[in-house]
Amino acid sequence: MKNKKFKQNNFQATRNIQSKAMALKKVGGKIKIPKRQFIGHHPEVDKHIRNIINHNLKEIKF
Known part of the structure; x- marks a missing residue:
């Protein structure tokens, strides 16, 4: 029952x-x-x- 409620709430949130x-x-x-x-x-x-990873690494560094 708990799982079914979760799935119903998931649908209402995502409209999937x-x-x-x-x-x-x-x-x-x-x-x-x-x-x-x-x-x-x-x-x-x-x-x-590679570009995305490099960009994220630059943001992490001070």
Whole structure:
């Protein structure tokens, strides 16, 4: 019961269709959640990640 209330509150906060499906699903039912896309290794992606990390490290240093 506690978990169902959490899922209902989660849906109300996010208006996410998957959260609604979990809130309304009967106990023991299965929900199909699509696989997330993975950003693989690529020079452009690595460059952007490196820039973000360097920027964050500069903010941390005094």
